[in-house]
Amino acid sequence: MGLIELLAPAGSKEKMEFAFLYGADAIYFAGQEFGLRANAKNFTREEMKETVEYAHSIGKKCYVTVNIVFHNEDLENLKDYLLFLDSIHVDAILASDVSVMNLYKELGLHMELHISTQASTLNSGAALFYKELGAKRIVLAREANRKDIIDIKEKTGLDLECFAHGAMCTSISGRCVMSNYATNRDSNRGGCVQICRWTFDYLKDNEKLTDKPFSMTPKDLNMISYIEDMLKNGVNSFKIEGRMRSIYYVSTVILIYRRILDKIINNTLTDEYKDYALKVLNRVANRESSPQFYDKLPGVNEQYYLGRDEASNQDFLGLVLGNKDGYVEIEERNTFKVGDVVEFFGPSFETFSCTINKIYDKDMNEIEKAIHPKEILYLDLGREIPRYSMMRVKI
Amino acid sequence: MEKSKVLINVNNLSEIDEYKKVGISNFLFPVKDLSMGYQEYELDSIPDNSYLLINRVFDTETLELFKSIIDKLDRFKGVVFEDLSVLYYLKDKDIELIWNQAHFVTNYASINYYLNHGCTSAVISNEITKEEIEEIVKKSDKKVILNVLGKNMVMYSRRTLVSNFNKYSNIDNVNGVNIEDKKTNTNFYLKENKYGTAVFNNTYFNYINKLDVDDNNILYYLVYNLDLEPSKIISIIDGEEFGNDGFLFKKTTYKMKEYDDRRGDK
Numbered sequence: 001m002g003l004i005e006l007l008a009p010a011g012s013k014e015k016m017e018f019a020f021l022y023g024a025d026a027i028y029f030a031g032q033e034f035g036l037r038a039n040a041k042n043f044t045r046e047e048m049k050e051t052v053e054y055a056h057s058i059g060k061k062c063y064v065t066v067n068i069v070f071h072n073e074d075l076e077n078l079k080d081y082l083l084f085l086d087s088i089h090v091d092a093i094l095a096s097d098v099s100v101m102n103l104y105k106e107l108g109l110h111m112e113l114h115i116s117t118q119a120s121t122l123n124s125g126a127a128l129f130y131k132e133l134g135a136k137r138i139v140l141a142r143e144a145n146r147k148d149i150i151d152i153k154e155k156t157g158l159d160l161e162c163f164a165h166g167a168m169c170t171s172i173s174g175r176c177v178m179s180n181y182a183t184n185r186d187s188n189r190g191g192c193v194q195i196c197r198w199t200f201d202y203l204k205d206n207e208k209l210t211d212k213p214f215s216m217t218p219k220d221l222n223m224i225s226y227i228e229d230m231l232k233n234g235v236n237s238f239k240i241e242g243r244m245r246s247i248y249y250v251s252t253v254i255l256i257y258r259r260i261l262d263k264i265i266n267n268t269l270t271d272e273y274k275d276y277a278l279k280v281l282n283r284v285a286n287r288e289s290s291p292q293f294y295d296k297l298p299g300v301n302e303q304y305y306l307g308r309d310e311a312s313n314q315d316f317l318g319l320v321l322g323n324k325d326g327y328v329e330i331e332e333r334n335t336f337k338v339g340d341v342v343e344f345f346g347p348s349f350e351t352f353s354c355t356i357n358k359i360y361d362k363d364m365n366e367i368e369k370a371i372h373p374k375e376i377l378y379l380d381l382g383r384e385i386p387r388y389s390m391m392r393v394k395i
Numbered sequence: 396m397e398k399s400k401v402l403i404n405v406n407n408l409s410e411i412d413e414y415k416k417v418g419i420s421n422f423l424f425p426v427k428d429l430s431m432g433y434q435e436y437e438l439d440s441i442p443d444n445s446y447l448l449i450n451r452v453f454d455t456e457t458l459e460l461f462k463s464i465i466d467k468l469d470r471f472k473g474v475v476f477e478d479l480s481v482l483y484y485l486k487d488k489d490i491e492l493i494w495n496q497a498h499f500v501t502n503y504a505s506i507n508y509y510l511n512h513g514c515t516s517a518v519i520s521n522e523i524t525k526e527e528i529e530e531i532v533k534k535s536d537k538k539v540i541l542n543v544l545g546k547n548m549v550m551y552s553r554r555t556l557v558s559n560f561n562k563y564s565n566i567d568n569v570n571g572v573n574i575e576d577k578k579t580n581t582n583f584y585l586k587e588n589k590y591g592t593a594v595f596n597n598t599y600f601n602y603i604n605k606l607d608v609d610d611n612n613i614l615y616y617l618v619y620n621l622d623l624e625p626s627k628i629i630s631i632i633d634g635e636e637f638g639n640d641g642f643l644f645k646k647t648t649y650k651m652k653e654y655d656d657r658r659g660d661k
Contacts, residue, residue: 072530074502096499103504123455124455126480126483128483129479129482143454171551184648191647204569204572297554300558303559
């Protein structure tokens with residue numbers, strides 16, 4: 001096996017730290033220019049430099065998205081930006097626009113060039129085109145199936161990165177400008193308003209065909225069942241989507257995929273663990289998920305039809321801040337009470353469950369119920385729990 | 396706009412004579428199994444010296460299909476393509492290659508890369524402003540193609556969105572449907588084939604005679620006709636007022652701050 005990498009989203013410095021702590025080998029993020037999450041808390045140049053230094057100090061990698069579709073006005077600062085990224089030793093940039101790739105080549109930069117999923121590469125001919133431009137890796141379109149992956153790997157020898165988990169676009173990435181038309185926001189420069197999650201009237205010849213609202217919302221992607229197969233077929237990097245997601249989501253998903261990959265490498269993966277992993281992942285997301293395009297074309301069951309009905313997840317109960325005088329110190333996130341059965345998980349121990357026997361506030365007054373998010377509380381668990389572990393509802 | 400520089404897709408072979416009578420002689424034919432959204436034609440039925448529209452994003456199977464017809468392309472004038480594998484496999488052939496990657500032809504640096512690496516021309520995307528289009532025309536190393544009239548294909552999904560919803564709603568097998576959002580006053584037209592769903596903005600844009608460009612820098616003025624009679628198209632080319640200005644005078648935003656600033660919500 002060649003490179004095997006678990007790649008996490010990092011929408012902020014805090015998310016970056018949790019992603020690495022919970023097992024990511026590399027992270028991807030955007031600076032404040034040229035990334036497709038224009039409204040995420042993107043990194044300043046100073047933060048990018050610090051992040052890369054930190055990642056390298058612990059043996060991890062950083063990839064920066066430069067994957068908007070450029071307009072004339074965007075070209076002006078591009079050279080300066082690429083030179084900056086190279087100077088701080090970013091490991092790779094992700095690009096979809098050939099103007100970036102060409103400049104990368106002309107400048108003779110040291111960081112790697114990865115082709116963004118925004119370029120929607122699904123075949124070896126397109127991949128070879130990018131290889132000639134200096135690409136080291138292709139992030140395949142989310143529509144790539146098993147056959148596409150095998151053929152591209154065989155014909156190009158490029159590193160392949162595939163999305164393993166997270167939200168899907170309805171459109172082939174980059175081929176949608178519905179936001180531009182409905183809201184004047186440019187989807188290919190980070191302004192997508194996710195119109196594919198809206199509902200519409202459904203008409204033929206100006207007559208409504210049904211009172212049911214039309215929807216084209218895809219369920220999320222979840223590749224747990226196929227990770228072994230993907231590895232065998234030449235996928236090198238498993239990408240988790242979600243730069244806008246919470247630390248709880250990122251940590252949970254990364255830890256599950258870390259353990260799946262480790263178990264595959266160690267030849268200890270069981271069906272029982274896969275079932276458990278699916279259970280955890282189904283619980284942490286606010287949408288259902290499926291393997292989407294990998295083994296068949298998604299059909300009626302891979303979409304939602306009831307609009308954007310996404311319940312917020314209340315499972316994250318607390319973040320472990322440390323241990324003090326025999327008590328576990330946590331920062332509360334959602335309500336829990338004495339008698340609740342909860343679960344602790346973290347990167348350095350096996351997930352375990354226990355019953356909450358006693359809760360204390362910061363003055364060590366005993367309380368029955370924790371109802372104030374962000375409140376510092378103490379639990380008597382009879383054991384220490386590592387800092388930045390998480391407490392959740394038992395799954 | 397000279398009619399001899401119009402390039403138009405054909406919805407029915409009988410339209411050709413009607414167009415030729417008025418001096419329109421450059422035709423674009425979407426190729427069956429290799430294109431999306433428009434009336435498709437078997438390769439063998441397409442007249443010599445036509446342009447081919449190949450606008451699907453190729454998966455491995457489609458690439459194999461495309462490779463199997465490469466030897467049959469000599470009799471055509473050019474290929475208007477979406478997938479970069481077309482350029483990869485045809486760059487050394489004696490056929491015009493026209494870069495038309497949906498929504499990506501938005502800056503002169505990218506266009507010039509393709510023009511200097513095997514492409515004859517490029518079709519400028521039209522989600523950009525008049526000023527941007529004019530700057531591209533000025534700075535392009537070869538003649539470019541302006542998309543001047545049509546309903547824009549605004550989304551291309553590999554999913555069968557119409558069939559899926561029909562199945563969910565127990566609706567008989569309809570295709571060519573519209574979806575409408577009253578809040579934003581948007582209406583999209585959806586057309587599905589076995590390769591996915593093409594979504595069009597259901598209003599015609601019309602950039603004819605609205606761009607201040609040197610005609611010498613234009614290879615063709617492209618018309619994508621989805622559902623109009625040739626007589627109507629000819630009348631519009633002759634100056635009939637029709638359609639809207641699209642994004643010519645409407646710059647898109649992409650950061651909420653910019654969006655709020657433009658609305659005056661500082």
